[in-house]
Amino acid sequence: MDPQKSYLGRLLQEEITPVIMVFTTHLVEDACQKNGLNFIEMLLPFSLFNKINVPVRTASDQPYRLQMFKLRLAYASDIHLQNYEAAERHLKQVVHDASHKSLTNLSSDPPELEDLLKDSGSDLCPTWIQTFNKELIQTLCFSEHETFDHPVACLLVVSSKDERTINKFIDLLNTDQLPSLLNDGVMDPKILKHYLLLHDNQDGSPEKVTSILAEMRNTFGSNCKLLCINSAEHADGASKDISWMPYGSHTLPRDDIACFLSSDDINSVRDFMQDFSCNYIIPHMEQKIRILNQQVAATRKGFRNQIKNLWWRKGKEDAPETPNGPTYTFSSIESQIRILADYAFMLRDYELALSNYRLLSTDYKLDKAWKRYAGVQEMTGLCYFMLDQSRKDSDYCMENAFSTYLKIGSSSQRYATRCGLWWAEMSKAKSQFKDAANIYFRISNEEPSLHAAVLLEQAAYCYLLSNPPMLRKYGFHLVLAGNRYYMSDQRHHAIWAYRNALCVYRENGWSYISDHVHYNVGRWYSFVGILDVAVKHMLEVLECSHQSLATQSIFLNDFFHVLQSIGKKFEVYKLRLPVINMASLKVLFEDFRTYASASDVHVSESLWQSLEEELVPWASSGRSNWLDSQMKPSSLKRKDISVCVAGESVTVELEFKNPLQVSISVSEISLICELSAKSEGTETGKSASQIEPPEDSDHRNSPSYRYPHNDDSFTLTKVDVVLGGGETQRIQLEVSPKIEGLLKVIGVRWTLSDTVVGYQYFDFDAKNKQKKGRRSRHSSSSNLSFIVIKGLPKLNACIQHLPKKVFAGDLRLLLLQLGNQSKFSVKNIKMKISHPRFLIPGCMEDLNMDLPECLEKQKINGTRKAPADVTANSKSLLFSFPVDAIIQGETSFTWPLWFHAGLSGNISLYVSIYYEVASCSSDMTFRILRMHHDLEVMPSMDVSFNITPCTSSLQEFFVRMDILNKTKLDTFSLHQLSCVGNTWEISALPTSLSVFPVQTLLAGQALSCFFKLKDCRKSSTTEEKLTFRGGDLLMVSEDSKEAMIDISKSPMVEFHQQERYHQGKSAKGDPSIVEFILISKMQGSDPSILPGIRPKLLTNHACYSSVSSKCPISWQMSGPRKINHNFSKSFCEASFHLQVHNLSDTLLTIRLATTNCMLERKHSSEVAKLSDSSGNGGGWHDISLVNDIKAISNVHGNRPKKSSLETSSPFVWCALSSTKLNLEPFCTTEIPLKVCLFTPGTYDLSNYELHWVLKLPEEGITHDGKLCSSGSVGGHPFYLTVLQVRH
Amino acid sequence: MIVCVAVVGHQNNPLYLQSFTAADDALKLHHIIHCSLDVVDERVNNPKKSGPTLNETFLGMLYPTENYKVYGYLTNTKVKFLMVTTDLEVKDADVRSFFRKFHAAFVDAVSNPFHVPGKKITSKIFAERISGIVKSFGSVTAG
DSSP states (O other): OOTTTSHHHHHHHHHSSOEEEEEEOHHHHHHHHTTTOOHHHHHGGGSEESSOOEEEOOSSSOOEEEOOEEOEEEEGGGOSOOOHHHHHHHHHHHHHHHHHHTOTTTTSOOOOHHHHHHSOGGGTSOHHHHHHHHHHHHTTOSOSSOOTTSEEEEEEEEETTSSSHHHHHHHHTOGGGSOHHHHTTSSOSOOEEEEEEEEEGGGOOTHHHHHHHHHHHHHHOSOEEEEEEOOOSSOOSTTTTSOOOOSSOOOOOOTTTTTTOOHHHHHHHHHHHHHIIIIIIHHHHHHHHHHHHHHHHHHTSSHHHHHHHHHHHHHGGGSOOOTTOSOOOTTSHHHHHHHHHHHHHHTTOHHHHHHHHHHHHHHHHHHTOHHHHHHHHHHHHHHHHHTTOOHHHHHHHHHHHHHHHHHHOGGGHHHHHHHHHHHHHHHHHTTOHHHHHHHHHHHHTTSOHHHHHHHHHHHHHHHHHSSSOOHHHHHHHHHHHHHHHHHTTOHHHHHHHHHHHHHHHTSTTOHHHHHHHHHHHHHHHHHHTOHHHHHHHHHHTSOOTTSOHHHHHHHHHHHHHHHHHHOSOEEEETOOSSEEEEEEEEEEOOSSEEESSGGGGGSOHHHHHHHTTTTSHHHHHSOSSHHHHHTOOOTTOOSSOEEEETTSOEEEEEEEEOOSSSOEEEEEEEEEEEEEEOOTTOOHHHHHHHHOOOOSSOTTSOHHHHOOSOOOSEEEOOEEEEEOTTOEEEEEEEEEEOSSEEEEEEEEEEEETTTEEEEEEOOTTOTTOEEESTTGGGGGGOOSEEEEEOOOOOEEEEEETOOSEEETTEEEEEEEEEEEOSSSOEEEEEEEESOTTTEEEOOGGGGGOOHHHHHBOOSSOOOOOOOTTOOSOGGGOEEEOOTTOOBOTTEEEEEEEEEEOOSOEEEEEEEEEEEEESSOOSSOOEEEEEEEEEEEEEOOEEEEEEEEEOSSOTTEEEEEEEEEEOOSSOOEEEEEEEEOSSSEEEEEOTTHHHHOOOOEEOTTOEEEEEEEEEEOTTSOGGGHHHHHHHTEEEOSOTTSOOOOBOTTSHHHHHHHHHHHHHHOOSOSOOTTEEEEEEEEEEOOOOTTSOGGGOOOEEEEEEEEEESOOSSSEEEEEESOSEEEEOTTTSOEEEEEEEEEEEOSSSEEEEEEEEOSSOOHHHHHHHHHHHHHHHHTTSSOOOHHHHHHHHHHHHHHHHHHHHHHHHSOSOEEEESOSEEEEEEOTTOEEEEEEEEEEOSOEEEEOOOEEEEEEEEOOGGGTTTTSSOOSEEEEEOOOOEEEEEEOOO | OEEEEEEEOTTSOEEEEEEOOSSSOHHHHHHHHHHHHHHHHHHHHSOOOSSTTTTOOEEEEEEEOSSOEEEEEEOTTSOEEEEEEOOSOOOHHHHHHHHHHHHHHHHHHHTSTTOOTTSOOOOHHHHHHHHHHHHHHHHHHHO
């Protein structure tokens, strides 16, 4: 790029130009002021020549042509160094004006990053910054150490009205008016002078003037000119296309500017300036250059001169160093060289200028005239640049100048700044924006904050322009700039800088910075009064959970402060505070499904549906195949639209979270809804699609804009909450439509701290929205639209006295209360309960009874029978209320329910109640009321039974009941043990009444009780009447008055059936199975259980305690125990019978083997095996009991062993040694046995073995895991005493 | 003394930023770290072509401001580690070893199965380890 065409090149050509010193008289100024201009302002538009095309010949003989040329005009009184404060004020004014001129669109949106990057180069850097740079440079004009600001010529202007014109000219040149530069000897006082006579045509004809001009020519020579102005009578528009740039002032252009200047006047001014520069200034400068060049060549060029110069300067080295170095007068050779170089620079002979600057810089360096040295270095750098020579050299020079200026101290800081500005421009011209930015940053450190701000802003733009753009640095420098602007009270600029930086920090995650920027921008906007934008920015920082508590409260306070100063409630779309978790959106509504309480809604729909399969007419009839389920003909069932009932509320649940540590108050949370009334004549089926209003157009509009008037067709609830720091609350919002039509829930609105209204619309495309409704399958596409249908009756229900915590086995009577608050009556009520094990409906009579008493056995034998409609199949447990149970409007209805906690653990009970609307005119003929209760069932008692066949009787069994109180605190008192059915009879062991003194079971206590169980099946039919009673055993002491509980009464039977269904899975009717019910009462000491809900009665159902043990047979030896025999006659023969009973339900093959030798080992091992298996029998908790058995059996087993040792084989089995026979199930057979004894004594006739083999059906192999298919057992001990009969 | 360390994700999102100064200059340090990313980008986009530095993770000094020096380190998953120090004379070798330890700690932290990649590191153990490394760095240069 041609450096002369670059910005810096143009800048230098415009700024480093010859200065003309202007002297005027008052009358001249008066004449010019008629046009609203002063004299210089009048000439100014014509001092710039774009196509002057003048041949110039400087030191070399080769002339070249100047194209562009400019003269700088300055009043003599202005030619002095500006003082610091004035310059400061002036620059501040420049910045301030810029804020009004160019920063008008502050309230617009900040630029986007893409737009910034698209904008190329110069668009970015605002023009006012260039103006500022120029003004900053101009504050340094007319310095001592540089000569390019020194006037080249002076222009003396006198008005024709002035008296004694010639004298006036001389007076103007009076020395006390001259600038100090000339007087101090820094400048050559012999300066080119030009005399101008200004004539105001309004003052008359120019005849007199020509004579004055002639007189002037005589006195001053040829360089006298006449200029006539103000020849126009009124404004003729000739001057309109000329930009009358006000000089040094910033007044706005007025209409009356140059109104008296005719086009002739303007042409004459232009001609004058052209003539002045071409014929006087440029030739004068050329001539001066040539003269000076010759002088310099004579004194300094050449080897001899250089040596001389060096030697001469060496001598001055000892001179004391002054801050500004030695003073140089205009006549000194150094000043001459400087003038030569500067003139050459101004006439664009950069080669000449460069060689002289370089010559000069060594001199100044040797002289330690640092300021001058730096100035020369600066110019050298510029020369290098203009010559487009090595960048390194120019950079080196600029760097050198810059650091030298800085080294000198505060007086030269501004020069350093100027140097830096040029240097930065130089880098920019070479597209080295990063370097330029660095330079701007460096000089910003030396300047007061306002200037620094401007410089930093420029640095920022440089970073943006660099390739690739360094956006973060751009942002950072803008922030720095903005900060400094703010410090120097330039709020508009500060805002401008910050908001431009915003786009950088939109990058993810840098919340600290973006919060700072947003917050400050917001604050500053509020300072300058643009409150709505202020709020917009403030909103961005509200969700500042990462900030400290103090910062959060500052943010909030400022935000509310701004809002208060607005004065009205502000509505904000998507206000960030509090945070709404849209994924948590849940819609709860009731169509034909109604819910007893809010918690019932959260139960999954499929669970309800499976429960209600038989309850709901269409649900049971449909679903035969997938086609049917798709085409259910109903006008109300459509994909997206749900149904709700007028007068009943639709609830929307949302999570509101306060991300801050500061607590916030949120009030008036309510839904935003639309309800379009059903127009007459349209079917409900069509209305949904037709009424649907145009959607999605303006979701950002505020709700008050969209719905300006309050709709009274529905009511909304308003919720006020205070969210503490970090708190999340789930808030239920309701809308209840009052009329039929189409209801749409659109969004939610809330008021934060009574100052700002936030609103947010629900995103209809949100996939993750959960909707509780019939159409849960379509929830992804569902929206929040509802068809509102006519009001319907709605039942509400509650189960009274249902406890939350119960003990297992708890049996109690509950009341189901159904209420109908509407005016319509409902009929055909049906109920279904999910867990009939826990809850069954009772009958009407139960209502009037107290719990324990009603179950007690009446003295008169109860005639009540189990209700016929209760079936054991739980799946179809559908309870229909009596047909006459019609709940009239505004009445309530009670029905008893039996509750029995069958199993410990957490259980959810679901109850669905179906009812039909009596007056069937609506779209909806039936509704379902759903109830749901969660219970915690705590373990109470663990009961297990073990039954072992009695060895002495085939029909009798020993029952051992092990009870363990599993509670922590509670005491139970045992009340009754019953075995179900009439085939068994349980009774206490005769001795065990004393063994069983405790009726109470303390917490944690374990207890074993023994009972006798008798199989009554064998007993004769006459006994059967009594077995009803025989199944129960009252376990309380005799003297207490407590009555038996009748287990064959209504709830007990049903619950027992349920228990049987749930506890065992084998087929019923197994005669070897005994079922027990243990009834106990609570004596409770746990104070946490309220007395009212203290369980009165607990029943434990133990089903399927099988009497069969490992061995499927039971047998009994019968025969004489004592024989008197005279052994002297013969040996003794004794006959026995072995009764063998098949306990199993399969055919058995039994083989009896008698052995005459003792089988001690086998016997004992058999015992051990048996005891082991009993350990596996289930429900045996106490190991020590097993050990007891072992001990007992050891006693049994060891004795015959000893005795047998004493009496070795004293008897012989005779008759069969082995019998084999088949035994039908549950049959008994007898095997005759005979024994021969030889000596008197006591014999243990247990040395026989019974081998059995099950003839199993194919599938029944080990069908309970207990029974082996075959096995053998040893005999029971049977002692026979034989006495010798003495004769 | 190390003033601040930071982990910046491959999308230039801050993953971890911890300052070790008593003064409330978090904002300034955020700015410095943020700006340094520009330099990291620059280094990454204009790598020195010479052999040994081809796979170099250590980026060297990025950003000399008047009071601070910023050093950078780039993992091969484009996660950047940045360190701001006030020490005027820091040996490159020290900084390298510092970053190596830093990297190891980071790898351990993100190997936690409960860490979501691309989210901020909230592990306390990581924070403790980093402050330990930072302290040891100070002592090494002091001694």
